[in-house]
Amino acid sequence: MFTAIYTLITTFAYIVSLPFLFFLQLKSKYRNAIPARFFLKNNPPFAKRAVHFHACSFGETKALEPLVKEFKEANISVITQTGFEAAKVYKNADVRYLPFEPLLWFWLKPMPALVVMEAELWYLLFYLSKKRGATTFLINARMSDRSFPKYKRFSWLYKKIFENIDYVYAQSIEDAKRLRALGAKEVEVLGNIKLLQKPVVSKTYEKQKPIVVAASTHEPEEEIIATEWVMHLKDKTTLVVVPRHPERFDEVDELLEHIAKREGLSYHRLSENPTLSGDIVLVDKLGELVNIYTVSDLVILGGSFIEGIGGHNPLEPAFFHKPIISGPHFHNHKESYGYVKGIKIVAPQDLADALEQKWQPTSIKASVDLSPLVERIKSVV
Template identity: 30%
Template sequence: MLLWLYSAVLLGLLPFFPVVKFAARKRGNVTLLSRFSTSFPEGEEKILLHVSSVGEATSVKPLVRALKGKVAITVFTDYGLGRVKKLYPETPSRLLPVDIYPVVKSFLKKTKPKKILIYETEIWPSLLKAAKEQGIPVYFVSGKISDRSFKNYKRLRKFLKPLVDKAVFLARTEKDAERAKEVGFGRVFTVGDLKLDVPKPENLAELHIEGERKVLIWGSTHPGEEELAFKVHKKLKEHFPSILTVIAPRHVGRAKELSPPGKTAFRSKTKRISKNVDFYIVDTIGELASLYRYADVCIIGGSFVPGIGGHNPVEAVLWKKPVIMGKFCNDFRDVAELLQIPTAKKEELPELLKNLLSNETIYNKFCEDTFSSYLKQRGVTERILESIGERG
């Protein structure tokens, strides 16, 4: 009864959802009709992997690679779908149908997935009920339950427990595992955070820096963070006159909007940085992960301004580089804690960087501690594959 009430409420709210407006209003190629479509012939007899949006689409890369040819992907947002199609062009993908019971029941009957993997924790009641009825195993991989979600799930435990009691929850942390048990998941195991299994880039971007210089790389920056990078550069230049600041905006189109207070070079124009260049702007796509290897310190963007949540620091840690994040790294706080990555306020950053760059002993210990923590935590993909019966 509650499930039908949920479906009725969801149907009534559909016109107000920003991602599925009525009247055939489009975002990309997405209309309301695509939410009710249940066809997915390319996904038949495959493992169905569901991700939420853009960030999650990137995080599942190790798992998609490991399940190459066996997996099809569903995404909640149209922006996420665009990202998935770009990242995994050979993997079948589509939007997840609207979570109304008859719709998802039909979708699963037509698609006949071997298993359903839900990345992190998106609980779709109708999908879970239909999968349970059709005997399709469901796994929550790299599962997490935030403070806010935990409170809501506990209130709905009587409703949720029959839907998740047969599902397997493969938790990121012991804390997430304990919460999953309280919510009603019957089988819970801790495997770690899939974000830790980011692979090193296959193609290495080249960069030639003239002279012996301290190099700061600000990766995936957002509005407000470039200005912070300029201020930090100015203060550190008093102690390190030849310091070089490299900035890679998260959205490349913003690169031309930046106005650094010093001589500037752009990645699209040159791969050689002369001694008199203060700022190097990375206005190309897909090179940041390998450029991190040229840094003395990597500073992760999206974490010094609210509302973003930060970006994955592991791409920098892979190169055994010291990494610093801001206080607003909510989406990656657990990863930062596991890898002993410090989180700093804006005003703390210049002094922290000065001390780090001035003291070789502290610098080397920082690199060793972070990298050794990473080595202990990696291997999440293998643990997930073993748990879902797909290893080898």
């Protein structure tokens, strides 16, 4: 009865949302994802019966690498276009967008195992996969301080979801406690598998001056960081700005060009001049952040200087032992921050002081053993 009612509600939501979806797909951010997920355009069911891995976006999909490579064949579904691009690099995997839930009734095929990353708790994905013979896994599961009360308000729904999840692998003991409180069973603490993700460097950049990277920034962080950089470091460093979302490249370009002209500084977009020779450089190409990290002298990690984003993963710059400055709003990545030694956390108004102090290298202080998880998945394949 619950499944029938849930399907009716999600189907109604789907029908009501159709006009909005038609307009939303015109945005570049959704140009491929919405037609594939909601209208199944160029998005047929998986052709081969293999382990089905599912992740949301770019970071989660990249983190699947050490697991995916353990299997001769794999299927990967994603939600976002950046996640799709990340999944395409896996030579042993077929890649699809995960359709909106009611469409899964006729899209989802039998599989030996379903392995879902982090918080992708789609009821029909787990229910239908299990009904069609899969052993189901939720891996790298986490439940932040901020999100847990919201999940508890819908505990009746999550209890139903967890009824269809056979094994849960949590990032921490606290995550495990919260997941059990929501109805999860067979919960084990494995750690954060993103610790196993070794950044792949695809290009070597030369630099003329020390590099300060404003990484994965959101509006208005570019202006906050650039303003303090101009006041304290413009004469002795290069500022490299890497916005989190590609659809903001033009908006950030306009801002940085204005600042450069006002201050008499050189500026260019990386897509127009593939060097770090300017005083200010906008990285408007995907997949370059790791390459930039390798030559950086300081990383200012975005998504953390404003409320509502929750921060971004600090593990990649810490892998290269780069000094990291972060804002105080990193609740979505609290566990990852705990794995990194040496991050300097400051309020936006204190960023200036942090820029002028001695920059200390960071290091990763934890490890993860994936073998128990791999063995359990292989045991059901």
